[in-house]
Amino acid sequence: MEPIRIEVAAAGGAYSVVVGPGSLKTLGHELDARHLGPRRILVSSPTVWALHGSRLRQAGAHRTPILVPDGERSKRLRTVERVHDALIRAKADRSIVIVAVGGGVVGDLVGFAAASYLRGVRIVHVPTTLLAQVDSAIGGKTGVNHGLGKNLIGAFHPPSLVVADPLVLATLPRREFRSGLYEVIKYGVIADPALLDRMGETLPAILARDPQALTPLVAACCRIKAGIVSADERESGLRRVLNFGHTVGHALEAATEYRRFRHGEAIAYGMLAALSIGVTRSVTSPEIYDAVSTLIARLGPLPPVSDVAARAVLSAVGRDKKVVAGTLHFVAATTPGRTTTLTDVSEAELRTALKGLGVRGAAPPRRRATPGRTRAASPRES
Ligand SMILES: NC(=O)c1ccc[n+]([C@@H]2O[C@H](COP(=O)([O-])OP(=O)(O)OC[C@H]3O[C@@H](n4cnc5c(N)ncnc54)[C@H](O)[C@@H]3O)[C@@H](O)[C@H]2O)c1
Ligand SMILES: [Zn+2]
Numbered sequence: 001m002e003p004i005r006i007e008v009a010a011a012g013g014a015y016s017v018v019v020g021p022g023s024l025k026t027l028g029h030e031l032d033a034r035h036l037g038p039r040r041i042l043v044s045s046p047t048v049w050a051l052h053g054s055r056l057r058q059a060g061a062h063r064t065p066i067l068v069p070d071g072e073r074s075k076r077l078r079t080v081e082r083v084h085d086a087l088i089r090a091k092a093d094r095s096i097v098i099v100a101v102g103g104g105v106v107g108d109l110v111g112f113a114a115a116s117y118l119r120g121v122r123i124v125h126v127p128t129t130l131l132a133q134v135d136s137a138i139g140g141k142t143g144v145n146h147g148l149g150k151n152l153i154g155a156f157h158p159p160s161l162v163v164a165d166p167l168v169l170a171t172l173p174r175r176e177f178r179s180g181l182y183e184v185i186k187y188g189v190i191a192d193p194a195l196l197d198r199m200g201e202t203l204p205a206i207l208a209r210d211p212q213a214l215t216p217l218v219a220a221c222c223r224i225k226a227g228i229v230s231a232d233e234r235e236s237g238l239r240r241v242l243n244f245g246h247t248v249g250h251a252l253e254a255a256t257e258y259r260r261f262r263h264g265e266a267i268a269y270g271m272l273a274a275l276s277i278g279v280t281r282s283v284t285s286p287e288i289y290d291a292v293s294t295l296i297a298r299l300g301p302l303p304p305v306s307d308v309a310a311r312a313v314l315s316a317v318g319r320d321k322k323v324v325a326g327t328l329h330f331v332a333a334t335t336p337g338r339t340t341t342l343t344d345v346s347e348a349e350l351r352t353a354l355k356g357l358g359v360r361g362a363a364p365p366r367r368r369a370t371p372g373r374t375r376a377a378s379p380r381e382s
Contacts, residue, residue: 001211004219009230010140010158017138017162017226019219021211024052024165027099027126028059036097036124036160041090043083043110044101045070048128051171056101068106072258075109075144077153083113097122097160103129103176104136108151111142115157124161129172130180131264133164134187134221139229139239150258156234164222166214177209178299179264184221185295186271189288190241191224193336196291203298241339243322244331245271248353251316252308260303268296269305273353277345278332280352288333310354310362314347 003020018030031037042056042065049067066086068079087096100110100123107125114123125137143154169177181199188196198217199206205213225242232238249270253261261269271292278284296302322329330345354362 001215004215006219006222006226007230008138008158008226010233012158015158015160015162017164017222019133019164019166019215019222021165021167021215023163024055024126024168025058027056027163030161030163031097031099031124034161036122039092039095040097040099041066041087041092042099042101043068043106043113045074045103045106048102048106052101052128052168065101068109070102070105072105072145075105076146077144079109080113080116080144083110084117087113087117092117092121094118094121097124099124099126101126101128102132103127104132107132107136108142108154109144111140111157111159112144112154115142115155120157122160123157124163125159126163126165128168130169130177130218131183133166133169133218134180135183135225137162137164138222138225140233150254158233162222164218166209166211166218169214170209172209175262175265179262181206181299182264182268182271182296184217185292186242186244186267187221187224189271189275189292189333189336190244190331190339191227191337192220195220196295196336200291200295200298203295240322240329240341241331243329244333244339245274247317247320247322247328247330248273248313248350248357250320251313252305254316254319255308255312260308265302268299268302269357272296273350273357274330274332276353276356277330277342277349278334280349281332281342283340283342284333285335288336291336305357305359308359310351310359313354313359313362314350317350 001021003018003023006017008015044065044067046067047070049065066083068074098114100107107127111123114121127133127137140156140158142157143151146152202213228239245267249267252266252269275284275289275292279286279289327343328345330342331339332342334340351362
């Protein structure tokens with residue numbers, strides 16, 4: 001299968017996203033062809049390196065990589081400093097090309113290490129989770145968490161190249177893989193209804209991680225994200241559609257201290273909430289609600305929400321980055337592939353939607369209040 005190449009426009013220069021089974025093995029050629037070298041340093045995690053390091057060695061990566069611990073807890077300034085230490089010891093100068101091989105955690109933190117080392121050196125992303133392939137590796141958002149909030153420290157630093165090999169997804173734990181699939185559903189809702197149809201038709205092959213089914217799926221999502229970030233690199237408006245399902249999704253993650261859900265699982269709930277608010281208002285066509293809820297159900301059970309307190313979820317919505325100057329910008333679906341932004345979603349509507357998900361204590365209160373009027377607190381995630 002020939003690799004699929006997608007171009008992304010960025011202020012600092014366009015870059016390509018290459019999606020193809022086996023592209024990990026040919027990474028060396030891709031880098032050579034774009035003069036991304038000769039000095040390269042790989043950064044990965046022990047898990048990913050143990051599973052896929054041999055293929056990268058075949059691609060000419062003989063030098064020992066810098067390994068950073070896995071997991072969201074590792075996405076912090078101390079780990080960035082460790083990467084910097086290793087780069088300084090390796091006498092890396094401004095000609096260095098850093099190759100980040102891993103999930104969104106590795107991509108975000110190594111991206112920020114590259115953005116800040118010598119005021120910015122080149123980075124190539126080799127995303128190895130479905131979420132990283134369809135989302136985090138594209139667009140140039142990099143960063144780490146702070147003790148007081150997620151992704152609070154960061155920089156825009158677009159990569160020089162992204163190489164996504166669907167074959168590496170074969171080793172992904174089932175839950176991580178499914179978590180990425182919910183973001184694929186999101187792309188279908190916001191931009192490409194045919195993607196939802198294709199997903200429905202080929203779900204068994206997708207779940208079996210068949211590269212023939214996965215490659216066009218990953219490429220379709222990369223194309224959508226590439227189109228959106230090319231038009232709106234710094235999130236002035238258009239990029240906001242990527243937040244579909246993320247108002248309630250992020251709030252569920254925050255209310256459960258990022259322990260209960262994989263990101264995509266929370267987004268699955270968030271999409272259902274956004275769709276039900278839209279259907280109740282007659283903004284969203286019921287057919288999208290049906291298509292999405294059917295697909296989500298076919299992917300299997302989500303972690304429970306019945307013991308999550310509605311109050312905690314609503315208070316997290318009020319602190320969200322999508323509250324701009326006191327107004328909540330809520331992305332709703334309209335017809336398949338199209339969205340609109342609602343700026344008047346009330347607390348009562350959110351409560352009704354949370355109740356529909358089964359969140360505890362979500363029955364609408366007697367008095368009406370608008371979280372959209374809540375003062376914005378610290379910024380939140382991408
Ligand atoms: N920069 C952005 O635009 C953006 C967008 C969305 C999410 N993010 C960030 O991405 C992060 C989440 O990324 P994620 O979901 O990829 O999680 P992750 O990076 O934590 O990876 C999940 C797990 O999968 C393992 N893994 C990775 N590749 C594997 C493979 N091929 N086989 C087996 N195991 C593998 C990892 O070791 C890890 O344990 C969050 O920190 C989030 O904030 C960033
Ligand atoms: Zn997301």
